[in-house]
Amino acid sequence: MKEQNKKWSGRFDEPVDKLVQIFTASVDFDQRLALYDIHGSLAHAEMLKKQKIISETDFKKIDQGLKKISEQIIQGKFKWSVSDEDVHLNIEKKLTQLIGDAGKKLHTGRSRNDQIATDLRLFLRDITDEVILKITKLQKNIVSLAKKNINSYMPGLTHLQIAQPISFAHHMMAYYEMLDRDKNRFFDGRKRINQLPLGSAALAGTTYPIDRKFVAKKLKFEGISMNSLDAVSDRDFAIEFCFNASMLMTHLSRLSEELIMWMSPFFNFIDIADKFCTGSSIMPQKKNPDVPELIRGKVARVNGNLISLLTLMKSQPLAYNKDNQEDKEPVFDSADTVIGSLEIYADLVRHITVNKKQMLHYAEEGFSTATDLADYLVKKGVPFRTSHEIVANLVNHAVKNHLSLHEIELADLKKFSSVIQKDVYDFLTVEGSVTSRSHIGGTSPKQVIKAIIMAENQLKKKLR
Numbered sequence: 001m002k003e004q005n006k007k008w009s010g011r012f013d014e015p016v017d018k019l020v021q022i023f024t025a026s027v028d029f030d031q032r033l034a035l036y037d038i039h040g041s042l043a044h045a046e047m048l049k050k051q052k053i054i055s056e057t058d059f060k061k062i063d064q065g066l067k068k069i070s071e072q073i074i075q076g077k078f079k080w081s082v083s084d085e086d087v088h089l090n091i092e093k094k095l096t097q098l099i100g101d102a103g104k105k106l107h108t109g110r111s112r113n114d115q116i117a118t119d120l121r122l123f124l125r126d127i128t129d130e131v132i133l134k135i136t137k138l139q140k141n142i143v144s145l146a147k148k149n150i151n152s153y154m155p156g157l158t159h160l161q162i163a164q165p166i167s168f169a170h171h172m173m174a175y176y177e178m179l180d181r182d183k184n185r186f187f188d189g190r191k192r193i194n195q196l197p198l199g200s201a202a203l204a205g206t207t208y209p210i211d212r213k214f215v216a217k218k219l220k221f222e223g224i225s226m227n228s229l230d231a232v233s234d235r236d237f238a239i240e241f242c243f244n245a246s247m248l249m250t251h252l253s254r255l256s257e258e259l260i261m262w263m264s265p266f267f268n269f270i271d272i273a274d275k276f277c278t279g280s281s282i283m284p285q286k287k288n289p290d291v292p293e294l295i296r297g298k299v300a301r302v303n304g305n306l307i308s309l310l311t312l313m314k315s316q317p318l319a320y321n322k323d324n325q326e327d328k329e330p331v332f333d334s335a336d337t338v339i340g341s342l343e344i345y346a347d348l349v350r351h352i353t354v355n356k357k358q359m360l361h362y363a364e365e366g367f368s369t370a371t372d373l374a375d376y377l378v379k380k381g382v383p384f385r386t387s388h389e390i391v392a393n394l395v396n397h398a399v400k401n402h403l404s405l406h407e408i409e410l411a412d413l414k415k416f417s418s419v420i421q422k423d424v425y426d427f428l429t430v431e432g433s434v435t436s437r438s439h440i441g442g443t444s445p446k447q448v449i450k451a452i453i454m455a456e457n458q459l460k461k462k463l464r
Contacts, residue, residue: 003267025082026325027108029092030330035071035089036122039068040198041091041217045106049267051209054105061102062290088112106340109210111202111233113157113320116123118198122219124241127335128190134342135183136459139176141349143455146172150445150452153430154269154359155210162366165430167352170443173451178251180458184438185244193237196221200228203319207309231320235309238331242306247300252341256292259352263289265433268358273351291348293342302337305330363430370435372427390417 016024042063043107043198069091072078084090089112096103096344146169156166196219199205205228212224225231272289280286308330316323353385370391377387394416398405413420424430438444 014348021083021085023430024085024322024325026086026328027080027084029332030087030116030119030325031080031223033119033123033328034078034091035070037087037091037115037130038070038073039122040219041106042066043215044110044198046218047211047215048105048108048208050214051207051211053108053210054102058102058105059160061099062095062106065099065103066091068098069094084117086112088115099332100104109201109206109208110198111200113202114197115226116324117200117232117234118196120238120299120331121193121195121197123222124237124331124335124427124439125190125337127339128186128241131245131335131338131342132183132186132345134339135186136178138342138349139179139455140459141342141346142172142179143197143459144350145278145349145354146170146176146448147284147452149354149356150448152354152356152359153363153434155363155366156443160315162362162368163370165318165368165433167364167434167445167448168356169445169452173448173455174243175251175255176455178254179248182244182248182251182325185247186241189240189244191222191235192240194220194222195225196223197225197234200225200231203232215442229319233316233321233324235324235327238327239306239309239313240329242302242334243311245338246299246303246306248338249295249302249341252345253296253379255345256296260289261293261295263287267362269362271353271355272348273353273427276348276351291341291344295345298337298341302334305334334406334451361429364404367398369405369428369430369433371407372393372433373405373424375436376424376427377419382417382419387417402430 044064045059045062047107048054049056052391054062069078076091078091079095081093084093092107095106147173147308152168153165154168154171155162156164156171166445179345196212196216198219199210200337214226215221225234259270259272261267263272272292275412276289276291277287278290280288309327312323312326337371373394374384374387374391377390378384382390394405394408394413397403397416398408403410406425410422410424413424426435435444435446442446
């Protein structure tokens with residue numbers, strides 16, 4: 001008689017090769033979904049009892065057995081076996097050992113195909129909620145840093161060249177906005193994660209009189225998948241999560257790049273607390289911003305995970321295929337990377353010291369108020385293109401004479417345009433430039449304060 005080494009092995013005349021067992025097993029990584037698997041199984045079992053598909057007695061045995069297994073998993077006492085392939089079969093085998101034939105009835109009306117789709121959705125729902133909370137914490141700390149630096153002026157850059165003066169607070173609030181878009185993407189993606197596939201069985205549904213609405217309510221799903229083929233093969237929600245993770249990490253990487261530049265002696269705009277930095281094994285003077293550098297680097301792996309999932313799904317016919325076993329590790333890695341990055345970044349931002357004097361010095365360099373001078377001329381009736389040319393000539397004059405714009409004598413300024421009066425100097429200071437941009441979205445202290453108050457009010461609202 002042939003060896004029956006698998007739950008599904010009745011069809012086969014010989015056992016699976018040992019190497020194939022190891023190659024195809026997923027339990028080494030999908031055991032991470034064990035508690036979600038049990039959570040889904042408990043809801044499924046209760047539905048089977050309610051629909052009189054299994055007896056009250058069998059349900060009680062299943063309920064007690066699964067809860068005992070859950071305790072063993074939490075305590076680290078559960079023994080996982082590669083020969084049982086995956087998280088589902090490991091748990092089912094243990095359940096049957098504990099409660100006998102009642103354990104074999106749990107799988108009635110479902111398949112591992114809809115089971116794993118449910119487990120992954122439950123996992124990503126929780127992870128999404130955690131990511132949203134951690135984004136919010138980082139936003140709060142960014143707002144707090146901005147609040148302390150409303151009147152800290154720095155050079156705004158385009159093409160990495162000095163462009164116009166802005167406030168440091170305004171600059172940091174730009175990242176608040178980026179993170180807010182990220183948070184909204186995760187909120188929106190959660191709706192598509194939170195759809196119940198369980199009940200789709202292998203691909204065509206089941207002949208048993210199941211109640212999917214009951215299961216959805218027990219598991220707090222917002223909706224139910226409407227096509228069984230799509231439900232078991234859909235991984236859009238996982239791809240979308242990975243895209244949202246990539247977008248978020250891209251924003252953290254942009255902030256990392258700026259923190260790294262600002263901390264260098266060439267800028268010296270900020271300092272990051274020692275606990276987030278390391279030294280050199282050979283150069284004793286070094287203080288390296290390792291945390292921002294590493295987060296900048298981790299974007300590569302998160303982007304890679306997104307591409308892995310997109311490539312994984314691009315040629316799969318309906319419905320479930322073994323390929324989909326490869327979806328979990330990229331998802332797990334992106335989830336862990338994003339959560340870890342957000343957690344350490346929130347703490348890092350709290351420990352940034354701003355060098356206001358140095359920032360102001362550079363804000364006064366590079367003729368950063370040239371646009372203000374052009375605007376001044378326009379307000380005096382000079383067409384913008386003409387004023388642009390006048391100021392360009394003035395800048396050229398200043399460069400040749402090693403002067404800043406505000407250092408040019410009024411008589412010399414008038415040589416370039418007769419409309420220039422003494423009040424021009426009010427527009428040539430950094431403070432005057434920043435203060436003058438007082439409209440929604442502008443960098444003036446008045447508008448930045450409004451933006452901070454609005455952000456604080458948004459952050460006080462209940463997340464869900």
